[in-house]
Amino acid sequence: MPLDALLDSHDGLALAGLIRQGEIAAEELLEAVIARIEARDPAVNAVVHRLYDQARAELAEGPPAGIFAGLPFLLKDLYTFRRGVACGNGSRAFAGYVAPFDDAMVQRWRAAGLLVVGKSSTSEFGLNVSTETAQHGATRNPWNPDYSAGGSSGGAAAAVAAGMVPLAHASDGGGSIRIPASCCGLFGLKPSRGRNLTSDAWAGLTVFHAVTRSVRDSAALLDAICGPPVDHPYSLPRPEQPFLRALGGRPKRLRIAWTARTPDGVPLHPDCRVAVERAAAIAQDLGHDVAEAAPAIDYPVLGQAMIVIVAANMADALAPGNPLLPKGVAREDVEIITWRFAERGAKISAPQYLRAQRAVRLIGDRLNAFLGDYDILMTPTMAQPPMALGTVDTGKDDVDGFNRAVQPYVAFTQMFNMSGQPAASLPLHWSDEGLPIGVQIAAPVGEEARLFSLAAQFEQACPWFDRRPSG
Numbered sequence: 001m002p003l004d005a006l007l008d009s010h011d012g013l014a015l016a017g018l019i020r021q022g023e024i025a026a027e028e029l030l031e032a033v034i035a036r037i038e039a040r041d042p043a044v045n046a047v048v049h050r051l052y053d054q055a056r057a058e059l060a061e062g063p064p065a066g067i068f069a070g071l072p073f074l075l076k077d078l079y080t081f082r083r084g085v086a087c088g089n090g091s092r093a094f095a096g097y098v099a100p101f102d103d104a105m106v107q108r109w110r111a112a113g114l115l116v117v118g119k120s121s122t123s124e125f126g127l128n129v130s131t132e133t134a135q136h137g138a139t140r141n142p143w144n145p146d147y148s149a150g151g152s153s154g155g156a157a158a159a160v161a162a163g164m165v166p167l168a169h170a171s172d173g174g175g176s177i178r179i180p181a182s183c184c185g186l187f188g189l190k191p192s193r194g195r196n197l198t199s200d201a202w203a204g205l206t207v208f209h210a211v212t213r214s215v216r217d218s219a220a221l222l223d224a225i226c227g228p229p230v231d232h233p234y235s236l237p238r239p240e241q242p243f244l245r246a247l248g249g250r251p252k253r254l255r256i257a258w259t260a261r262t263p264d265g266v267p268l269h270p271d272c273r274v275a276v277e278r279a280a281a282i283a284q285d286l287g288h289d290v291a292e293a294a295p296a297i298d299y300p301v302l303g304q305a306m307i308v309i310v311a312a313n314m315a316d317a318l319a320p321g322n323p324l325l326p327k328g329v330a331r332e333d334v335e336i337i338t339w340r341f342a343e344r345g346a347k348i349s350a351p352q353y354l355r356a357q358r359a360v361r362l363i364g365d366r367l368n369a370f371l372g373d374y375d376i377l378m379t380p381t382m383a384q385p386p387m388a389l390g391t392v393d394t395g396k397d398d399v400d401g402f403n404r405a406v407q408p409y410v411a412f413t414q415m416f417n418m419s420g421q422p423a424a425s426l427p428l429h430w431s432d433e434g435l436p437i438g439v440q441i442a443a444p445v446g447e448e449a450r451l452f453s454l455a456a457q458f459e460q461a462c463p464w465f466d467r468r469p470s471g
Helices: 003-009 012-020 026-044 052-060 104-111 154-161 178-184 215-225 243-247 270-285 299-318 336-346 350-373 399-410 414-419 448-461
Strands: 047-050 071-076 114-120 144-148 167-172 187-190 207-212 255-258 289-292 376-380 423-430 436-442
Touching: 003 012, 003 026, 012 026, 012 071, 012 215, 026 047, 026 052, 026 071, 026 114, 026 154, 047 154, 052 114, 071 104, 071 154, 104 114, 104 215, 114 154, 154 167, 154 178, 154 207, 167 178, 167 215, 178 187, 178 207, 178 423, 178 436, 187 215, 187 448, 207 215, 215 243, 215 448, 243 448, 255 270, 255 350, 270 289, 270 376, 270 423, 270 436, 270 448, 299 336, 299 350, 299 399, 299 414, 336 399, 350 376, 350 414, 376 448, 423 448, 436 448
Parallel strands: 071 114, 071 167, 255 289, 255 376
Antiparallel strands: 047 114, 167 207, 187 207, 187 423, 376 436, 423 436
16 A cells, blocks of 8 residues: 555554565654645644654664654654754744753653654644744644644644544643644543643643544553652652553543533534534433533633633743743734733742642642543533634734634643643534534543543544545
């Protein structure tokens, strides 16, 4: 079978298996992926740094090892450091920064055999739910170029959905894995806090993983990279069984709560309601106990806590003394919304920040209590379908308006960053306009295996792998 056809019909694990078996050469696969990026990226604008020569040189050093041996992979260009490679964070302010080291996550991805072939676009500092920046322009949705690929991991999702690579690194501080997965028709898991190297940024709300075409690629990758250092402030022990094993065998009967209830004032699109109602019916057909129920969450408190935490972190990132840019950042080097967040953050007092952290813990306590009665909570991933480009504008000087515009897209996602619980977006529905609509499932902290098991059932009942954007 030609390599081009293999890239369409095989997931990452299958391609890596062909390399190990000697049926394809890693060098040939790399060149096929490079050709795809060059042919397909102009339509979506997902790859902001091309690392072809570095990838070729790495292969020339010897055969790769690891479960994904020789599989091309994209890093998200947001606080992810590959030695000798630019890390721009979607911002003009970091346009000249080059990382002097491989960070711990990059080391783990490379140890798993992944071959870094480029870096994908992100919204500036990960603030926007749509990947549109002054530095790199808009990343377009492969399903319809007038729409966004989501954010902040929009480049990763657009590249995978467009068939450039089978999986790509993504990170999530308020929904930034699950939102683009929903927008682009992919599987996107946000792991538990502490499952891998959870970032200290955003008070521990941010975690790293990937967007993938198949559930098993996500499970295998998490197996390869999970487990933080013992001295890390957020730490979960490695699971007793590999996550990949959760995809086999007979799944247990689960107690699934589903809800489409949004925070006050956030409208729910009919397509998003249909998506979660249909998913609940499928779950019941699969033999699970399904009930409509919702946790008691104080959404205004949640939203305010999120703003305080993000604003304070932006103030720190832009101020003089930042180890990456010790002189600080000038107003003209960042988007106006980024600057306004930093201004607001500079005025936040220590008691305000501590109260925001207490609110985060309270939300986590309530979600944990709710999931003491249920095994899974199911919601729409977003309250609205993928947004048209320009819907959420970081170039308009209106930070309160920006926050209101973001709400429909984070209404169901950001609470799980606060609780630290794992949550995943599944591509289970498409609108009449042909746009993907994701359904989110969440589980108690540490229960990624439960999510993988249920996701694999949905994947078998409602196959999405071969459903690809045209062109």
